Amino acid sequence: MTNLPSIPFTVTTDREPPTLTVRVAGELDFDTCGEFVDAVVGALSGATGLRDVRLDFRDLAWIDSSGLSALLMIHRHTRAAGTILHLDHRPGFLDRVLELTDVLEHLTAPAARADTGERDDDVTEAGAT
Incomplete structure (x- = not known):
């Protein structure tokens, strides 16, 4: 068995209204x-002025129940801020965890608009990309 070096955990944020992008690398545990x-x-x-929070999991190496x-x-927090949460570039293992726990749709459902209380339904696939 070969022990591969782990990817160091990093979180980087880029806030350019109307979008906050958060890139996650390594193990989320x-x-x-x-x-x-x-x-x-x-x-x-x-x-x-934020409308969307995009979590970019392109470099995610693993997630456990604490990460979930x-x-x-x-x-x-994103719901309270009135923003839409997007889970971008999900690796297969993350999709499996989200499917097994049945939380993908919950996490990415459109938020209610703060000004009208109406749902913001202009997002495809319930905000999941």
Whole structure:
């Protein structure tokens, strides 16, 4: 058995209204989920003009139940901010976790518009890309 070197965990944010993009690399697990949530919540704090939060999982190496819990917590924060959460470039293992737990649609359902209370349904595939 070969032990491959792990990808270091990193979270980078890029806030260009109307979009906040968060790139996640490495393993999203018990040891790293706090840093992930803090980065997203910090980027949302005081932000104006944001409509979308895009989590880019192109370089995600693994996720465990703590990482899934972090996604649910981030969903609460993005919903409270009135933004739409997108889960971009999901690797197959992340899709399997989201399907087995039946949370993909919950995480990416369009948010209610803050000004009218109406749902923002102009997103394809319930916000999942």
